[in-house]
């Protein structure tokens with residue numbers, strides 16, 4: 001098969017539609033339903049993009065098994081050029097969605113690249129992981145992932161939840177594989193995915209009593225017994241009034257597993273509580289952090305453009321604090337760029353010669369992005385203020401008897417009312433709407449709890465040898481005796 005086109009992606013998704021619920025309605029084909037079809041089309045556009053003549057050289061590479069062109073998201077990098085190729089691939093897709101789709105499939109593509117490169121971690125399942133990676137790559141499949149457990153009782157470990165199968169766990173082993181039951185959250189893009197990847201991601205360490213929940217696997221999203229319960233959709237609205245929500249609602253869903261069969265060849269960790277406690281050894285953040293930083297970069301750049309143009313329109317760009325606010329956003333852009341480049345420049349090969357970007361600067365961006373983004377949204381509110389609501393409710397106002405009022409009062413110094421409404425509705429969708437609120441929540445939490453993430457990566461796992469060396473250099477350069485000698489007028 002190799003790299004798919006948009007049409008091939010949509011046709012497969014339509015044929016293998018997962019069981020998707022929005023409220024009490026079962027969506028039989030997400031490629032056709034008004035709430036979900038627009039985002040499916042945006043995702044299809046990304047598949048088409050990879051075949052464009054001017055980008056094929058970095059979007060695709062020959063599969064080592066079939067020789068067919070496959071997506072660069074699955075390229076195991078061995079040289080700095082390979083890493084640059086990966087960067088360009090991620091950036092093209094992120095720019096095409098303005099950084100507004102966090103779980104385009106190159107996120108999991110990056111994750112699986114790390115899993116394959118670190119396949120030894122999986123012990124006797126290592127070959128299953130390698131085979132699965134090759135299968136996904138050669139069929140260009142779209143993956144979602146769901147790791148967190150249902151927030152039923154966070155004070156208790158998995159085995160002590162009110163129902164033993166609240167958290168996803170193994171019911172029994174059969175000749176064909178594992179039967180699993182329970183729920184996982186949040187499968188962003190779940191309704192649009194061909195496959196779902198699952199493993200435990202918890203603030204708690206697993207114990208022997210939690211063994212049945214210590215599982216990692218991947219299965220098709222249309223597996224019998226698997227269903228996705230979606231949050232409120234933003235898609236299905238009109239493009240002028242909700243220019244972002246109407247197109248880029250990637251959807252978040254709870255994945256419910258109702259005695260689902262996981263075939264043995266898809267079981268990567270089986271009830272191994274010790275192994276899930278060490279899953280960070282895979283170092284998948286080196287690849288996913290590369291993708292998420294690049295995606296954040298696109299989003300910040302897009303927002304900086306919006307802030308710059310919008311404030312020019314109404315001439316608030318004259319004011320120093322408005323310039324300072326926009327300067328804050330561009331500062332984040334440059335820091336993000338620098339971290340991406342640093343991660344590539346300081347990449348290190350593993351024992352098989354596969355280059356892992358340096359995860360340190362990427363963690364720094366994760367640990368900043370989750371705080372920067374709410375601030376950026378606040379900055380949009382501060383610089384645009386009432387302008388965010390100074391547009392007619394719906395596009396049809398422009399074709400109504402009040403058009404004259406709108407043209408007169410809702411114009412801007414530098415733009416007609418129509419141009420102003422077009423731009424400020426984008427700003428509204430980011431700074432005010434439900435879609436914008438969900439984005440803030442996403443940036444805060446998509447990589448886990450912000451506080452624990454920073455404690456773990458910037459403190460517990462941080463290498464303090466250089467900071468401590470500097471401190472020791474100073475402390476060892478003088479002594480109490482030196483000071484006493486000085487006070488006594490002696491030689492220091």
Ligand SMILES: Cc1cc2nc3c(=O)[nH]c(=O)nc-3n(C[C@H](O)[C@H](O)[C@H](O)COP(=O)(O)OP(=O)(O)OC[C@H]3O[C@@H](n4cnc5c(N)ncnc54)[C@H](O)[C@@H]3O)c2cc1C
Pocket residue numbers: 103145146147148149151154185186187188189203204252438441442445446447448449451
């Ligand atoms: C928009 C969005 C999209 C997402 N997409 C995905 C996805 O695609 N795939 C995926 O797997 N996950 C996804 N997630 C889930 C994400 O990984 C979790 O939201 C994140 O890990 C935080 O977990 P939680 O939401 O269960 O919060 P909780 O763990 O319930 O935390 C709530 C609060 O309680 C505190 N707390 C909880 N437990 C403890 C503890 N043991 N000790 C001290 N304090 C504690 C936390 O610090 C936090 O302040 C998404 C989340 C959002 C919001």
